[in-house]
Amino acid sequence: MVTKNIRVRQSARLQRKHLAKRKVIFSILFVGLSCLVILFFSYQNIKLNAKRSDLKERAEQFQASLEDMEHEKEKLAQKETLIQTQEYQEKVLREQGLYKKHGEEVVTVLASDNANGEADSASEEEKRIWWNPFTW
Incomplete structure (x- = not known):
């Protein structure tokens, strides 16, 4: 009986040790x-924060370009209203020599031919000869 009791105690100790090992x-x-x-989850959070910051930067860039485009649109609208005025159209036609009022005359000034112009054309011909493959 004593041996049986010792065995039971030993097996109980072994079971407790085994349970303790399992718990650990x-x-x-x-x-x-x-x-x-x-x-x-920390890695995913860091990744999402990086993506969010990139998207915020892109959104700011798009917002800035949108503001620039709106400003450009306003400028073009102002130019369009200016171009449609009769005074502006008359000014452009006068500059081109296509419009004159009563009592006005259109004068055309021709460029004068001089010796320097002829010398420049001769030097251009010399440059062209070097590039011409038929003169090699």
Whole structure:
């Protein structure tokens, strides 16, 4: 009976040791898996924050370009209203020599031919000869 009692005690101790080992192993596994899950979510959070900051920068760039385009649109609208006025159209036609009022005359000034102009054309011909493959 004493031996039986000793065996029961020994087996109970072994079972307790075995249970303690299991508890330690399961707690290590639980802590390890918890750390892995936390690391995974932290990584995803960092990745999403980086993406969010990139998207914010792009949104700011698009907003700035939108404002520039709206400003350009306003400028073009002002130019359009200016171009449609009769005074502006008359000014452009006068500059081109296509319009005159009563009592006005259109004068055309021709460029004068001089010796320097002829010398420049001769030097251009010399340059062209070098590039001409038939003169090699």
